[in-house]
Amino acid sequence: MSRIDGRTPEQLRPVTIERGWSKHAEGSVLVSFGDTKVLCTASVTEGVPRWRKGSGEGWVTAEYAMLPRATNTRGDRESVKGRIGGRTHEISRLIGRSLRSVVDYKALGENTVVLDCDVLQADGGTRTAAITGAYVALADAVAWAQSKKLIKPGLQPLTGTVSAVSVGIVDGVPLLDLCYEEDVRADTDMNVVCTGDGRFVEVQGTAEAEPFARDELNTLLDLAAAGCRDLAALQQAALNQSLNQ
């Protein structure tokens, strides 16, 4: 039984990672997971937020947002509404925590990296695409900071790599990397963030309809771990190319 778009259950959508998309940002990636397209920029500034000053340690944070017509029907702008919604808050926090899991603050020194993940087009899996792309933008930003001597020679602020993917059970079948149409029909929806060495950074599973049993959970975790492994390879391949910024 094949999926809507012809994939096998354990297959990722076509993934592209386009580095150096922006002329201004220290790191920038246009990442796509199928029709989901997220622009991830990494902005480096010297100095850290007030509560961290004098610690000798850096900071990494993230903000996620959607363009109003990234989705099938237009959503009101949060800037116009004057407040950020719960979903936006939640995803921004998830991205920030995920990236911070591979950062050595001491090696980063008192520098701040802000990762902006703006969804230009949404088709499911925007948060996992954002994390996967933001890691690459972060890596480019760190390299930039090293080249500018903002980071002490010999120090490596990144302790590993991080990628993320969604998994879910649709019509009883566990599937990797759900597109929107699959996502809305999923009984269980899980977002998993892994490091390149196969350990877990975040596991967020939600029973959208029926609660799920332990063996379903196990199957989903297997699927996600394999998907993250594939994404880590794609990240590495993208980073291996030379960047003409």
Added chain:
Amino acid sequence: MSRIDGRTPEQLRPVTIERGWSKHAEGSVLVSFGDTKVLCTASVTEGVPRWRKGSGEGWVTAEYAMLPRATNTRGDRESVKGRIGGRTHEISRLIGRSLRSVVDYKALGENTVVLDCDVLQADGGTRTAAITGAYVALADAVAWAQSKKLIKPGLQPLTGTVSAVSVGIVDGVPLLDLCYEEDVRADTDMNVVCTGDGRFVEVQGTAEAEPFARDELNTLLDLAAAGCRDLAALQQAALNQSLNQ
């Protein structure tokens, strides 16, 4: 090796579930997990939000908040700041999803239940105490609605029970139901929501320091499932008592 408060790793803190705490609310519970105290009220109103009108289905939602001095140092009020923080948003959404997982909207009919979970005193695990207490408040509110014939005779809007607990790895040891002091020292922190029949509604694991391996995840899930089982029994015991409101 015993814990700060003398518990074994797989032991819950003393849990109390005091029903009928408020004279106004249709359901109300003061729940405590050790020194964590959360007032959960369930407010029933006839009718549903606009987007659901005419569907014949009900709605359940939740709001979580902390009193400013529920914590060790005073936090600014979100009403004074004029915006709700990301953490508050995230937990409110978690509580709402958790409770909705055991609600049959059709049986509820076009009625709305709002669960307010206000933390009066915090010592770790506020969101899991809130979910556990809110379920009992919801059960009382549903019973009230049935007694008032807001729900059609013979229909049961609750399809099961739901409880939640935190687990984490502290100094390499997996622990159940972390108090605040344990929570801040945890490498990995996970909140798990289960139904009374032992299935999972939410699994939210976060690597606070080191990413975690699959076997650690498995151990934590075992611990949490057992803890939720114990909490389900405590909920049932509380609901078996007669309510003199």
Added chain:
Amino acid sequence: MSRIDGRTPEQLRPVTIERGWSKHAEGSVLVSFGDTKVLCTASVTEGVPRWRKGSGEGWVTAEYAMLPRATNTRGDRESVKGRIGGRTHEISRLIGRSLRSVVDYKALGENTVVLDCDVLQADGGTRTAAITGAYVALADAVAWAQSKKLIKPGLQPLTGTVSAVSVGIVDGVPLLDLCYEEDVRADTDMNVVCTGDGRFVEVQGTAEAEPFARDELNTLLDLAAAGCRDLAALQQAALNQSLNQ
């Protein structure tokens, strides 16, 4: 003719003042005037707001709020609405002014005390219960600050005690300490704050229906002064007990 709850016109509702309610706050009181229950916490921090720095003087301020289901029908959270309502503002300011009337800022030194008064259950007279309870929390917080040497030995930052009560004319009869049901039927409603030595700190009388004559005003003031005297005695009795925090 007796009142709804059997009291005589000049009788207070049962008043309880439970000190040391919170393990975190420097002073904390759960005060009840009948079914009105207010949690009052006093938070001490070293230092003062910017406009007062270097003055050698301290500061005392208050914030009042209601839990959404403290009342008979649920009210929207002010944090969710993104703004504080006029009533909340007004009462917070009243509590702050009332408490400051018995504070010697010089003796307090450059320390700040924030009094949070959160209404857990409302049945009329929430602001007067809040003032009465907040005074006791403030007294405990000041004692704590003295024990921690935040206040210079020999200095006494409190110049007196303060309590408050509502009075009103219901069906032509002047009544002390109105419960909600009386409050909504009152022609005139007055809140009076007195010091322990019988002087006035605040007199706020409002004609809800008919304007009131001078002699009615005089009767209400007599009633309120006596009520405050009784409350001052109850505060003293509570403070005379030892506090096992």
Added chain:
Amino acid sequence: MSRIDGRTPEQLRPVTIERGWSKHAEGSVLVSFGDTKVLCTASVTEGVPRWRKGSGEGWVTAEYAMLPRATNTRGDRESVKGRIGGRTHEISRLIGRSLRSVVDYKALGENTVVLDCDVLQADGGTRTAAITGAYVALADAVAWAQSKKLIKPGLQPLTGTVSAVSVGIVDGVPLLDLCYEEDVRADTDMNVVCTGDGRFVEVQGTAEAEPFARDELNTLLDLAAAGCRDLAALQQAALNQSLNQ
């Protein structure tokens, strides 16, 4: 001993009440109490707020604000700050309650009058000048509504008149109608709102420094009642003039 501006203790500042100030508003008054100048406009609209629809009764409400440079040093605009301050809220509510005390909602019918009181220049007593001026603007607006047949012939929506004045104790001397310089030095500050027949609508007394004794309160009430009587006469004189709008 004479006052800063040469007045006797029981003397009002020069009061002017200029009707028909605005070409747009249904009632408009530029009122001055000495150097305090408040523009009061009354806007009549057919219909009432949603919660009052179908009741057959009208509504009267008020909004108070200060121009940023009405005061000696410029204050930030509340529109720019994005929130209304506690003082503004409190005074708007006071003005609204005061005016409503002389309105017969049934006679007004389902019409709404909004009273906008904008302080163009402040020198103490802005809220009492606002109430005194707003009453005259309201009277003109009601007359306009009667002339337009928005109010049923023969019905009189105003049941009386209302005016307001401040009183205070400065250097031990009770004074009427404090200017700013007196106000900041006052031990006790009281705002009193009276109807034209000498009854009280609002009594708001605050001990700015020392708590006040009952006999001081009595003296202040006498002073205020006489001041309101004088203001009622000035309102009547203004209303007796023909209005060339």
Added chain:
Amino acid sequence: MSRIDGRTPEQLRPVTIERGWSKHAEGSVLVSFGDTKVLCTASVTEGVPRWRKGSGEGWVTAEYAMLPRATNTRGDRESVKGRIGGRTHEISRLIGRSLRSVVDYKALGENTVVLDCDVLQADGGTRTAAITGAYVALADAVAWAQSKKLIKPGLQPLTGTVSAVSVGIVDGVPLLDLCYEEDVRADTDMNVVCTGDGRFVEVQGTAEAEPFARDELNTLLDLAAAGCRDLAALQQAALNQSLNQ
């Protein structure tokens, strides 16, 4: 063919410029263009915004607002709505830019002037009246600052004068200084800000209905330049009078 109010097409409405309107502000002008009345105050403070500190240069900024009943139907207060509308933002920025065009920041030194332009009554052309009046208030404020030695002797912070007027095409006829009734019927509406020496500071033309041709634009610019010349003369005449503040 004469206009609604009998003017010729190239005629200004009666203009009055009343200096020294406020006792508090360093410069204050009540300006009227026909029935449009704007109170312009200039507030001088020593120091500049943070981003300009240490530059040795001053700053001039402006805020524009309308009283709620300045217009024919009442508008909601922006402070109550909690946000400033686009039109208010736009006009505030226009006024600020216009005034800054004649300011020598170095000569002003590290002082800030805030121009508050509050529309008391609106009948078209509020922004142009505001600019014209604000210039005079600014001139008075600068003179005040010079008299207080806030500005170095011999330095002149004003490099010229500035005034503004609206022009538009109504029923095919180009008209100067539109009143509200003309404004709403205009096909094209243009606001022009000129310096006293006849050069342009701002040209803002908008096709309200039909796009306009180049020759129409030329005619409107001629008309506006002449109008600004007349206004510059009126400003000078006002400033030539002695100011009894």
Added chain:
Amino acid sequence: MSRIDGRTPEQLRPVTIERGWSKHAEGSVLVSFGDTKVLCTASVTEGVPRWRKGSGEGWVTAEYAMLPRATNTRGDRESVKGRIGGRTHEISRLIGRSLRSVVDYKALGENTVVLDCDVLQADGGTRTAAITGAYVALADAVAWAQSKKLIKPGLQPLTGTVSAVSVGIVDGVPLLDLCYEEDVRADTDMNVVCTGDGRFVEVQGTAEAEPFARDELNTLLDLAAAGCRDLAALQQAALNQSLNQ
């Protein structure tokens, strides 16, 4: 003397207009003026805002925003700040007015088109690129609405075409289509919006440093009119291509 990027004074930057960029929006264009890239989407919904219901007429509106790192240094998100800045408001309004100038509301019928213009990368001229791109997105959205019979057969809601360009005087030389580096050095900066038949919709000229003379204004208008003519041809060429959405 050539420009920074080698252009002649009257030359546009390379312009690309990529239609059908988004799979969701009814019209979508990624427009670039050199390194300035703006994503313009047109969202069609049946129905109109409340104030227009029953009129038989449609509505067109626009919202402009910048991604936080579209610029050289990162700007804070307006959604996070909780309010839209004056510049954003101003440009959104300008885009809306410009597009509405070529819309026949009656032919559009009671449909609404929202144009979202999000700047992905900024290098000067973002508002003019936005208008130029938004027109093409609007044309595609109107064609879509016609194909879906939302618009009555035979009716043409677009009465013309609209494009926009910036002009300015840099070092005394009038230049077309300023890039950022030129823009910051310009004495005078003007944005001009023209219809395809060469008439003016908006003329917004601002003296950034020195006021400008009438002949400079004339030169700039000539330059802008020619630039808009070129852009109109590019729009037409883009629309002549077939759209494979």
